[in-house]
Amino acid sequence: MPDIRLPAEAKFKTELEALAAHDDKPRPPGWALSPRAVETYILGAAKPVGGVTITPKYVGDKGLIQVCIATLASDRALMLVGEPGTAKSWLSEHLAAAVSGTSALIVQGTAGTSEDHLKYSWNYALLLAQGPT
Structure with missing residues (x-):
C-alpha cells in the first residue's frame, strides 16, 4: 500500500x-x-x-502571503488562480491548517470549473453552515 501524504496540520x-x-x-x-x-x-x-524550527512552506513574495492572510481575516473568501504547478493547492492547504486547524476546509476546482460555480458552492456552503434564517 502506498504511503499517503499527511495533511499539513498533522505533518x-x-x-x-x-x-x-x-x-x-x-x-x-x-x-x-x-x-x-x-x-x-x-x-x-x-x-x-519555543525551541521548534519553523520551516518555510512557501518561498515567494511575502507581500502576496500578507494579502492572502488579510483577505482571510476579512469577511471575504480567498481564491487563488494561476498556472498549474505554482503552489496554489499547497499554499491553500497550509493557510487553512494555520487559520482553522484543519486543511479540510478548502474548495478546489479544476480547469473545467468555472469561477461562478466555485462562488456558488462557497455561498451555498456558507448558507448551510449558518442554518435557516
Missing part, C-alpha cells in the same frame, strides 16, 4: 503547536493563530519558536 503539528503556545497577538474570531503567526508558519522563522 507540521509541532510547528503549529509551538506557534500557538507563543502567540501573544490578537486572533480574529475562530482563528487558531494570529495573522502574524500564520505568516510566520507559511514563510518560516529565522529563529526557533
Whole structure:
C-alpha cells in the first residue's frame, strides 16, 4: 500500500503547536493563530519558536502571503488562480491548517470549473453552515 501524504496540520503539528503556545497577538474570531503567526508558519522563522524550527512552506513574495492572510481575516473568501504547478493547492492547504486547524476546509476546482460555480458552492456552503434564517 502506498504511503499517503499527511495533511499539513498533522505533518507540521509541532510547528503549529509551538506557534500557538507563543502567540501573544490578537486572533480574529475562530482563528487558531494570529495573522502574524500564520505568516510566520507559511514563510518560516529565522529563529526557533519555543525551541521548534519553523520551516518555510512557501518561498515567494511575502507581500502576496500578507494579502492572502488579510483577505482571510476579512469577511471575504480567498481564491487563488494561476498556472498549474505554482503552489496554489499547497499554499491553500497550509493557510487553512494555520487559520482553522484543519486543511479540510478548502474548495478546489479544476480547469473545467468555472469561477461562478466555485462562488456558488462557497455561498451555498456558507448558507448551510449558518442554518435557516
